[in-house]
Amino acid sequence: MYGIVLLGAPGAGKGTQAVLLSKDLRIPHISSGDLFRENIKNQTELGKQAQQYLDRGDLVPDEITIGMVRERLSRPDTARGFILDGFPRTIPQADALAQLLRELGKCITIVPYIRVRERMLMERLSHRWTCRDCGAVFSYESVPPREGCKKDVCTGELYQRSDDNPETQARRIRIYQEQTAPLIDYYRNLGLLREVNGEHTIPYVHHLLRQLIMTSHECD
Ligand code: AP5
Ligand code: MG
Ligand code: ZN
Numbered sequence: 001m002y003g004i005v006l007l008g009a010p011g012a013g014k015g016t017q018a019v020l021l022s023k024d025l026r027i028p029h030i031s032s033g034d035l036f037r038e039n040i041k042n043q044t045e046l047g048k049q050a051q052q053y054l055d056r057g058d059l060v061p062d063e064i065t066i067g068m069v070r071e072r073l074s075r076p077d078t079a080r081g082f083i084l085d086g087f088p089r090t091i092p093q094a095d096a097l098a099q100l101l102r103e104l105g106k107c108i109t110i111v112p113y114i115r116v117r118e119r120m121l122m123e124r125l126s127h128r129w130t131c132r133d134c135g136a137v138f139s140y141e142s143v144p145p146r147e148g149c150k151k152d153v154c155t156g157e158l159y160q161r162s163d164d165n166p167e168t169q170a171r172r173i174r175i176y177q178e179q180t181a182p183l184i185d186y187y188r189n190l191g192l193l194r195e196v197n198g199e200h201t202i203p204y205v206h207h208l209l210r211q212l213i214m215t216s217h218e219c220d
Pocket of ligand 2: 014015016033
């Protein structure tokens, strides 16, 4: 079983790397941000509750977020493992995750922390384009946005996330520093944290992550 929790600031490359690892390891990629955006697109009750927080770049309250992830992690496709991206983001979320995994008979096997300097984060977020249909992420350099999505057979329209404007980016990074960065020490103290330099190219970061994951421990 692989229980992978990806840590890193907004723009560090969590989503990009999670997609690659999910393909390699054939375990689901669970992104709390993607789950919120899907619910907002479909105008579900959860989506209506979450929208104002995402628009401002604030964290959605823990009760809502934890309930959503609990439901997702309880599905049978997580039997061989999971890759969490964007959750947990606060200490109470991390405590709730530990409790939930105990209940489900699963565990965290490794917490890769993708480290990227702040000015590079803003730069990446400003150049990110996201597919309206499948949620795939591109950088401006890799795919000219007017050509649309190029993921497999998808041809969806590419858009810039509403929280990718400079003000909201800066706010998300500040909230990350205040509320999420403490999780680095939290998981270091549990012996689960492994640092990766996220400033390398996408394929090289993927290679480094794979190496770490292959040597991670098993659940007790
Ligand atoms: P979420 O969707 O999780 O956003 P985030 O944490 O701000 O992270 P990003 O998706 O912006 O960055 P990423 O690390 O995935 O980078 P990416 O791979 O795209 O959350 C959004 C919102 O939802 C939150 O603000 C909050 O409101 C709410 N929310 C979500 N989870 C929550 C929770 N647990 N609790 C409460 N609220 C929650 O890469 C970025 C760009 O860089 C891309 O263009 C990519 O192509 C490029 N890139 C990636 N890697 C490289 C590389 N190595 N070299 C060059 N370019 C690269
Ligand atoms: Mg992401
Ligand atoms: Zn697409």
